[in-house]
Amino acid sequence: MTLSGLAYIGLLFAVVLGLALPLGRYMAAIFEGRVRWLAPLEGGLYRLCGIDPARQMGWQAYAVALLLLSLVHFVLLYAILRLQYYLPLNPAHIPGMSPRLAFNTAASFVTNTNWQAYTPESQISLGAQSYGLAVHMFLSAAAGIAAAAAVMRAFTGSHLTSLGNVYTDLTRITLYLLVPVALVAAILLVAAGVPQSFAASVTVHLVQTGAAQPIALGPVALQEAIKELGTNGGGFFNANSAHPFENPTALTNLLENALLLVIGFALPLSFGHMVKAPAQGRALMLSMAVLLAAGCVASYAAEAAGNPLHIAAGVAPQGNWEGKEMRFGIPASTTFNVSATGTSTGAVDGFTDSYTPLGGLVPLFLMQLGEVTPGGVGSGFYTIIVFALLAVFVAGLMVGRTPEYLGKKVQAREIKLAMLAVLILTLLILGGAGLSLLTASGLASLANAGPHGLSEMLYAWSSATENNGSAMAGLSADTPLLDYGLGIAMLLGRFAFMVPVLAIAGSLAAKPRLPASSGTFPTTGPLFVGLLVGVIIILGGLQFMPADTLGPLAEHFLLQAGKTF
Numbered sequence: 168m169t170l171s172g173l174a175y176i177g178l179l180f181a182v183v184l185g186l187a188l189p190l191g192r193y194m195a196a197i198f199e200g201r202v203r204w205l206a207p208l209e210g211g212l213y214r215l216c217g218i219d220p221a222r223q224m225g226w227q228a229y230a231v232a233l234l235l236l237s238l239v240h241f242v243l244l245y246a247i248l249r250l251q252y253y254l255p256l257n258p259a260h261i262p263g264m265s266p267r268l269a270f271n272t273a274a275s276f277v278t279n280t281n282w283q284a285y286t287p288e289s290q291i292s293l294g295a296q297s298y299g300l301a302v303h304m305f306l307s308a309a310a311g312i313a314a315a316a317a318v319m320r321a322f323t324g325s326h327l328t329s330l331g332n333v334y335t336d337l338t339r340i341t342l343y344l345l346v347p348v349a350l351v352a353a354i355l356l357v358a359a360g361v362p363q364s365f366a367a368s369v370t371v372h373l374v375q376t377g378a379a380q381p382i383a384l385g386p387v388a389l390q391e392a393i394k395e396l397g398t399n400g401g402g403f404f405n406a407n408s409a410h411p412f413e414n415p416t417a418l419t420n421l422l423e424n425a426l427l428l429v430i431g432f433a434l435p436l437s438f439g440h441m442v443k444a445p446a447q448g449r450a451l452m453l454s455m456a457v458l459l460a461a462g463c464v465a466s467y468a469a470e471a472a473g474n475p476l477h478i479a480a481g482v483a484p485q486g487n488w489e490g491k492e493m494r495f496g497i498p499a500s501t502t503f504n505v506s507a508t509g510t511s512t513g514a515v516d517g518f519t520d521s522y523t524p525l526g527g528l529v530p531l532f533l534m535q536l537g538e539v540t541p542g543g544v545g546s547g548f549y550t551i552i553v554f555a556l557l558a559v560f561v562a563g564l565m566v567g568r569t570p571e572y573l574g575k576k577v578q579a580r581e582i583k584l585a586m587l588a589v590l591i592l593t594l595l596i597l598g599g600a601g602l603s604l605l606t607a608s609g610l611a612s613l614a615n616a617g618p619h620g621l622s623e624m625l626y627a628w629s630s631a632t633e634n635n636g637s638a639m640a641g642l643s644a645d646t647p648l649l650d651y652g653l654g655i656a657m658l659l660g661r662f663a664f665m666v667p668v669l670a671i672a673g674s675l676a677a678k679p680r681l682p683a684s685s686g687t688f689p690t691t692g693p694l695f696v697g698l699l700v701g702v703i704i705i706l707g708g709l710q711f712m713p714a715d716t717l718g719p720l721a722e723h724f725l726l727q728a729g730k731t732f
Contacts, residue, residue: 168464168471172498176463179421179502180456183428190429191436191448194344198316198336198441202343212338223329226673229317230666232333233310237277237662240306245273247299248291256294258367264290267650274654276300278661279307279543281394281401281513281636282653284644288383288404293365300401301390305349308397309340311545314665315434316340318549318672319441322573327676330669344430345397352392352426359422360415363388387412395426398543400513400636408503408516409492420495420516424503427512431541432456434548442573446691451551454699455541459509462529462540466501469526475727490521501526504637509533511543513636520614520623520639524726527622527639528719534629535715536707537592543634546661549668551703553585556671558695558702562688571687574680581671588667592632593710595656599628600714608648614641617732618725622718627653629711632660 196202203209213220224232247254248269252262264272268285275282281304285291291300313336320330357363368381387403391413394401404410414420432452439448471486491500500517507514508530519527533540539551556570556577563570563577570577603609603624613620619641626639631653638644644653689695725731 168468169498172467172471172496173464175498176460176467176502179424179428179506180460182421182425183432184456186425186429187433187436187452191433192440194312194430194433195437195440197339197343198319198331198437200335200339202339205342209338209342212342213334216334218332218334218338220332220335222332224332225328226317226330226669226676229330229333230669233314233665234662236333236337237310240303241273241277244276244299244303245269247295248272251292251295251299254292254294256297256365257292259292261290261292267647268645271645271650271654272300274657275636276303276399276401277307278634278657279311279397279399279511279546280631280634280657280661281399282631282638282644282657283401283405283636284650284653286405287402293367293385296390296403297386301386301393304390304393304397304399304401305341305345306337308345308393308399308544309337311543312340312344312430312434313337313545314669315545315548317669318552319438321672321676322438322442322575322680325679330672330676345393349389349392349396352396352422353388355422356388356391356419359419361388361391361419362412382412384412391423392426394514395423395512396430396544398427398431398510398512398547400507400511402514408514409518411494414516417495417499420499420503423514424499424506427510427514428459428506428541430544431510431547434541434545435551438548444573444691447573450691450696450699451548451555452541454696454703455539455547455551457696457700458533458536458703459506459540462505462509462533463502466505466522466526466529467498469523469529470497470501472523474523476729476731479729487521487523487526490518492516504530505533508630508635508637509538509540509542511538511546511634511636513630513638515637518640519626519637520641524619524622524719524723527626528715528723530637531622531626531629531719532708532711532715534626534633534635535596535711536703537589538633538635539703539707546634546665549665549672551699553588553668553671554703554707555690555699556581556585557589557706558699559688559690561702562698566686566688568686568688571681572690574682575675575678576681577675580674584667584671584674588664589706591663591667592660595632595659596625596628596711597714599632599652599656600625603628603648603652606648608646612643612646612649614643615732618718618722619732621714622722625714625718628656631656634661 317330435451
């Protein structure tokens with residue numbers, strides 16, 4: 168590692184936290200209905216859609232509305248992908264997707280996963296990219312943030328019967344946050360050289376041979392902006408953020424990295440403003456930042472140390488450059504990949520399959536922690552709230568006192584629902600990976616044997632279940648088993664987790680908010696941050712350690728001994 172590499176990580180965190188402070192306050196104002204600078208347009212949308220913005224919803228109504236909206240969006244996107252050959256903006260005459268690939272892709276983009284088992288340049292039209300995938304990048308991000316806003320409201324008062332109005336939340340989040348910020352980011356990307364065009368391709372002539380070479384184009388800049396801002400992933404090109412049309416310079420790399428982190432870090436600050444206790448939000452944000460910073464440094468250190476086989480052979484003494492973009496270097500590439508897996512973005516500017524075993528373990532482990540570093544937009548916040556409730560429950564057991572969080576007593580119902588949500592993810596990841604490795608179809612999807620093959624499959628199921636969308640890229644994912652299996656994992660990973668969390672919010676909202684007393688466990692200082700980080704690692708991550716030991720850790724020690732597969 169070098170001082171300049173560590174300084175880059177520090178610069179990124181400084182930029183992100185500097186932007187998150189005002190954005191957190193602004194988002195709290197959106198959630199509270201105090202941002203109305205597009206009130207005429209907002210009101211027109213309500214009238215057009217038949218929405219009553221004054222209607223309030225309990226947690227059941229809020230959850231059902233989100234589920235039904237997601238179902239409608241899933242069906243529409245599935246139809247677009249199947250029928251894209253007949254739909255507008257298909258100058259390349261790309262045929263419709265197969266039923267299983269359309270199912271997988273629709274599930275992916277509806278759940279904010281954006282897993283790509285397809286090749287964008289050849290398997291999806293410009294129209295399906297624009298009015299299909301890009302639209303759902305806005306909608307799925309807004310749905311996650313809306314659920315987070317509903318959870319925040321549960322702590323704002325006593326005996327609450329409502330968590331807000333899902334339709335109002337979705338409209339305001341899209342109108343006042345996602346669209347304007349994405350437009351500004353898209354303009355900056357266009358200025359830096361990212362294309363924004365409805366032309367299908369441009370033809371260039373190769374320097375050495377003079378042969379004609381078509382290069383795919385499209386409305387890349389706006390999709391790139393919301394891809395990062397909404398923690399979507401889902402690159403316009405198959406190479407994702409390593410492609411020079413998506414990410415042309417070191418400056419755009421820093422901008423995109425900041426975009427994919429900023430909302431995730433701003434949401435805890437919004438929470439602090441909404442509950443009138445900013446220190447509470449800062450404690451949650453600090454817990455997220457500690458874990459992500461540790462992951463960035465750990466992955467950078469592993470890749471900077473290099474491949475022991477290369478070092479023994481006297482080559483590549485300056486680190487493991489395989490799978491890295493020469494334009495960005497090891498620290499920027501590893502930081503981007505760790506940021507993408509610490510959120511639920513899935514966008515990468517390097518080839519994770521070519522990382523060293525320990526360098527690849529970091530993004531895998533961050534996903535397995537539950538995507539709370541800082542996680543997907545919205546989902547990262549309500550997941551860390553689940554861990555915060557578990558942390559105060561553990562603290563309550565230590566001192567023999569009924570646990571409280573922000574004046575709300577945390578009792579058996581909330582803990583049972585919290586553990587249900589956490590264990591659902593574990594079952595999907597370990598069960599899905601294990602089942603795949605017991606079938607001929609699953610084994611045939613692997614590009615590598617031995618522990619690296621296990622890592623590929625474990626990474627795929629972790630990425631799908633945690634709604635991340637990145638891949639080690641050595642996996643052939645377009646198979647019946649993985650198209651349908653990972654698609655189901657994406658849907659359950661999103662909604663089978665979200666519904667228990669909304670049930671927790673409804674239960675806490677109905678309780679009185681008690682004033683703090685001398686016996687109240689403090690949830691703002693270093694002690695709570697340390698406890699929360701420990702609970703996340705123990706309850707979120709250690710259950711995967713046996714599998715990770717057989718995968719990346721085993722590969723690391725075998726590589727040290729000169730063994731490859």
